Amino acid sequence: MATEIDLSHVKTLSAIITDHLAEQIESGELKPGERLVQVELAKKFNVSRVAIRDALMELRRRGLSINVPKRGDIVRPVSCRTVRELFEIRRINESYAVQLSCSRIDEAGISKLRKIIKEQESCIRKKDIGGFMGKDWEFHAAIFEYCPNEQLKEFIQTLWARTRQARSVAQSDLSWGRQWAEASVARHKELLQALENRDCRKASDITARIIDEASKELEAELLRVGWDTGCETEG
Numbered sequence: 001m002a003t004e005i006d007l008s009h010v011k012t013l014s015a016i017i018t019d020h021l022a023e024q025i026e027s028g029e030l031k032p033g034e035r036l037v038q039v040e041l042a043k044k045f046n047v048s049r050v051a052i053r054d055a056l057m058e059l060r061r062r063g064l065s066i067n068v069p070k071r072g073d074i075v076r077p078v079s080c081r082t083v084r085e086l087f088e089i090r091r092i093n094e095s096y097a098v099q100l101s102c103s104r105i106d107e108a109g110i111s112k113l114r115k116i117i118k119e120q121e122s123c124i125r126k127k128d129i130g131g132f133m134g135k136d137w138e139f140h141a142a143i144f145e146y147c148p149n150e151q152l153k154e155f156i157q158t159l160w161a162r163t164r165q166a167r168s169v170a171q172s173d174l175s176w177g178r179q180w181a182e183a184s185v186a187r188h189k190e191l192l193q194a195l196e197n198r199d200c201r202k203a204s205d206i207t208a209r210i211i212d213e214a215s216k217e218l219e220a221e222l223l224r225v226g227w228d229t230g231c232e233t234e235g
Contacts, residue, residue: 014054017045018062021055025064025075027130028168032227036065036073063162077229078166080219087215090159094140095208097156098191101146102200112142113192120185129170129177132184139188143195169221176221187213 021041024030036059041052056073059065065073116139123132137160144153170177187210194203222228 012054013047014051014058017041017047017051017055018058020045021059022062022064025059026164026168028165028172030075032075032078032165032229034075035071036075038072064165076165078222078227080222080228083163083166083219083222084215086159086163087211087218090156090163091208091211091215093152093156093159094211095204097144097147097149097152098207099200099204100148100152101143102195102198102203104146104148105143105195106146109142109146110192110196113139113188113195116142117185117188117192120181120188124178124181124185127174127178129174129181132177132181133164133167133170136184166218166222166227169218169225169227173221173225176224180217180221183217184214 021030021036030036036056038049038052038056041055042049045052056065060067060073064076066076067073116135120132120135120139123129123135140160141157144156147153170180187206191203191206191210194206219228
């Protein structure tokens with residue numbers, strides 16, 4: 001009797017390439033405005049241009065690249081204006097999500113947040129800024145697990161994905177990255193205290209302030225290193 005094999009979870013070649021390029025963009029290895037040339041990428045990955053074409057289409061769909069007339073595909077440029085707008089939307093939605101989560105979070109959730117903060121501090125000591133950034137999302141996601149609004153959680157995750165590219169500047173400038181990480185841990189501890197006290201209004205206010213501060217810090221660093229384009233060209 002023939003055995004049925006479920007291949008639904010197996011990634012296609014173009015999907016593997018997409019994920020690899022996405023990781024390079026989100027880590028800052030591929031810089032904003034850098035060209036993504038089909039011929040060069042086909043040689044690099046030793047695959048057909050068809051696989052590269054499909055990968056580039058998916059990168060555009062994810063909002064990580066754009067197609068510019070006469071230039072082709074490029075890594076999506078970063079602008080302080082876009083960062084400011086995305087963080088403003090984050091502030092509105094996340095402060096509400098935290099307020100909803102605060103009254104529902106249990107001791108297991110609080111313990112998980114404490115553990116993540118310790119892991120963040122370990123990343124800082126090891127100068128692992130990339131690892132720290134992953135733990136940063138893990139911290140906030142652990143809070144949002146207690147938010148009863150599934151659509152809101154999904155929307156917040158999309159916003160984080162949109163800002164991840166700009167935040168990768170922390171890995172390009174490790175000195176700034178460490179400074180930002182230390183400030184972030186201090187803010188997380190403050191938020192954790194409010195959650196422990198079940199002070200939902202304070203937790204919401206702290207979240208709003210955290211996002212405002214993070215936005216200003218990120219915008220200043222993007223300007224300093226020259227990543228800000230002033231505007232973003234749409235494909």
